Amino acid sequence: MVGMSATVIIPRMADQSGGTPPILFEGVARDFEGRVAVADLDLRVASGELFGLIGPNGAGKTTTIKMAVGLLRPSRGRVLICGHDIQRQGSEARRHLGYVPDNAALYEKLTGLEMLELASDLHGVSRERRRRRIPALLGALELSSASGQLVQSYSRGMRQKLALCAALMPDPEVVFLDEPTVGLDPHAARQLKTMLRTLCDTGHTVFLSTHALEIASALCDRVGIFRAGRLVALGSVAELERRGGADSGGPGALEDAFMAVTGAADEETTSLIRALSA
Amino acid sequence: MTWNSWWNSGPGRRLVTLAALPVGLVIWASLLPLVEHLLRAAHLDHPQQLLGALSTLTIVLTAFTLGTSVSFALASVYFARDVEWLLLTPISARLLLSYRLLSQLTLGICLGALLGGPVVVAVALLYASPGVVPLAALDMTSLLVMPMALALALVVLLVRVVPASRVKDAAAMLVALVGFGVAAVDVGAAVGGGAGLGVSSFSHGIQGPAWLPTTWVAQSVVDAVQGRWPTALGLALALAFSALLVTSGALRAAAPVLREGWFRAQSTPARQRRQGSRFSRLPPFLAVVRKDWRMLRRDPSQLIQLLLPIGLFAVYLLSPRARGTGLGMFQNFPVWYGPLTTAAFAALFAASGLGLRAVGSEGRQFWCLKASPLSPRSLLLGKSILPAVIAVAASLALMVTTEVREATPPAQIAFSAVLLVLCVLGLVSLAIGMGAVWPRLDWTDPRRAVGIWLAVTFMATGAAYIAVCLVGLTLPLLLTGVPAPVSEGMAILVCGGCAAATAGLALAAGHHRLLSLDL
Secondary structure, three states: EEEEEEEHHHOOOOOOOOOOEEEEEEEOOOOOOEEEEEEEEEEEEOOOOEEEEOOOOOHHHHHHHHHHHHHOOOEEEEEEEEOEOOOOHHHHHOOOOOOOOOOOOOOOOOHHHHHHOOOOOOOOOHHHHHHHHHHHHHHOOOOHOOOEHHHOOOOOOOOHHHHHHHHOOOOOEEEEOOOOOOOHHHHHHHHHHHHHHHHHOOOOEEEEOOOOHHHHHOOOEEEEEOOOEEEEEEOOOOOOOHHHHOOOOOOOOOHHHHHHHHHHHHHHHHHHHHHHHH | HHHHHHHHOHHHHHHHHHHHHHHHHHHHHHHHHHHHHHHHHHHOHHHHHHHHHHHHHHHHHHHHHHHHHHHHHHHHHHOOHHHHHHHHOOOOOOHHHHHHHHHHHHHHHEEEEHHHHHHHHHHHHOOOOOOOOHHHHHHHHHHHHHHHHHHHHHHHHHHHOOHHHHHHHHHHHHHHHHHHHHHHHHOOOOHHHOOOOOOOHHHOOOOOOOOOHEEEEEHHHHHHOOOOHHHHHHHHHHHHHHHHHHHHHHHHHHHHHHHHHHHHHHOOOOOOOOOOOOOOOOOHHHHHHHHHHHHHHOOOOHHHHHHHHHHHHHHHHHOHHOOOOOOOOHOOOOHHHHHHHHHHHHHHHHHHHOOOOHHHHHHHHHHHHHOOOHHHHHHHHHHHHHHHHHHHHHHHHHHHHHHHOOOOOOHHHHHHHHHHHHHHHHHHHHHHHHHHOOOOOOOOHHHHHHHHHHHHHHHHHHHHHHHHHHHHHHHHHHEEEEEHHHHHHHHHHHHHHHHHHHHHHHHHHHHHHOOOOOO
């Protein structure tokens, strides 16, 4: 999918960060009425890196991404996107990022094409550029034939693809994706993986959260494991697999590492036995 | 659900609600003497007059309940987020429909107690018959559950053959047509020398045939106030029995086709829209305007909600009855005073329909704007343009048409137009600001973008703003005897100042809230 129009969809970009990492979390924390959702997160993601955040439900992955794109204010600390504080210089920082939320709610009474038009206008994409990118993106994600239909008629997978198109429309330096493969069929999920890898290979930075360990294992340059709002492990997939005591690259190696690092294995077994015997 | 929502709202909110209850009760009780006085003034202390008024009231209420129930049934059965989950549980379709009906009935009873309660208690005091209160409550509950159940059944049966979204559009049209119809009949009757159906003519009343349940309610209450309790109770029991019969029949008819219709509603055939040149570039705030305009014109239910009150104002202003009428105290006022204030109130409804819900109508899609480079300032600007254009255009059209018909001099028309534009711009900004301070973003249906309390608060605040801006500050300047150019210049300055101060405060509050809004 990407191959045929990769030069249009994913143009190679020069590094404009001037040494500042495109994504930088500095002591970021978020509480919800006293409950800690994210605690003292320090993390930098380098240009061209595909970073994966994994962790159990409620670990704070979505909260972290929402703080990074400016939808949530951190209780402490700050997030810099391409050197701009997302809270203090919000508009400037958001010019450099694209965001695809989990289960994206889109404007039901707009067509797919109009959604992309809106995204282009909000990011100030030039007329010439949108003339090239809109058809290319719609074609690459197989939405061309549905682009004139109202979003209310789209399936969940089509909405997810449209949200991805809208996020990539301005060709942002940084792309945040929250559970990007949920709702996609295997073919579309595979397309997405190829696209993400190509994005990073062309200098973009991708930050994604996922439950699917095989995606993290197959795609990510580095993986962070979240547990109860804390980053408990960080490193390349191979490093994490070694830390988990598994053979690097072996089947289920990252899963074993994940269980070992989060301490989930024992808890999970105990709670499963309890639940089944209740 | 309501209880859970209140209980989980946090200790601060719980305390506020608990503190507000006695205050509300005191306000409610303090209305009683006023209502009693109004009832006496309308000669409703005579049982025959009361019968006519009650018949009229019950007919209007039944029609209103039937109309709104269609919309409620559609929203609660086909567009609520929990329906899919509920349909997958072993709960029977009839139980689900009964639950929805009960929710609506509970809401109706609460609203009825709040709005109609003082009237019923005042009637009981007027006739020294306290037993009327529970009897009237039973009568009204029995009466109104019937249109609710019938509307629910009608909607479920219709959605079996027509997609829910089209039924929703048709329902909006139906409500609009009923509204215009009632207004036209009222105006026609008034012009013809009759009483019409308007609120002012309740004391004349219209009496339906004896077999109508609405007449049973009126007769039951009148019998009770006259001490004929056996007849009163007999009618109440007949009503309750009819309500049970109608509800049971409606549920029996609707339940078997609920699931089939619901799944059909989920697969509405997609329609290809006309695609023009899509590569033109707009500044971000204008992109928001274009998006809102597209969404508005594709949603008939929203459009009708906006157009209906403006249409009703047009019917009122342009009817022959409106020409040259007025109370004696207004005789010395400028000729444009009436059309100006009426048009300003029409703009209040337009501002409520569009401006107040501008930010809230983003609902769960608000992330699309919030995660973009659009600044809160541009967002507020973009959200202000469409409501301002529509409110100004509609109110100006209403006012100028009326003034031209009344042969107002062109200079006076121009002057009143300047005042109206300034006042309406302040009003729209007030709506945008208030809507941004208290947005409801947990809905995907834009009609639910504004809570009822915010809507009521805005109507009260907006009405107060119009009163202060036009009547309290501007009008006195024109009645002082100072030469026209000076007094008119001062009036424009004062009106503009009031509008600018209101707009500045409201938009600053909205801007501050948008900066601190977490999604």
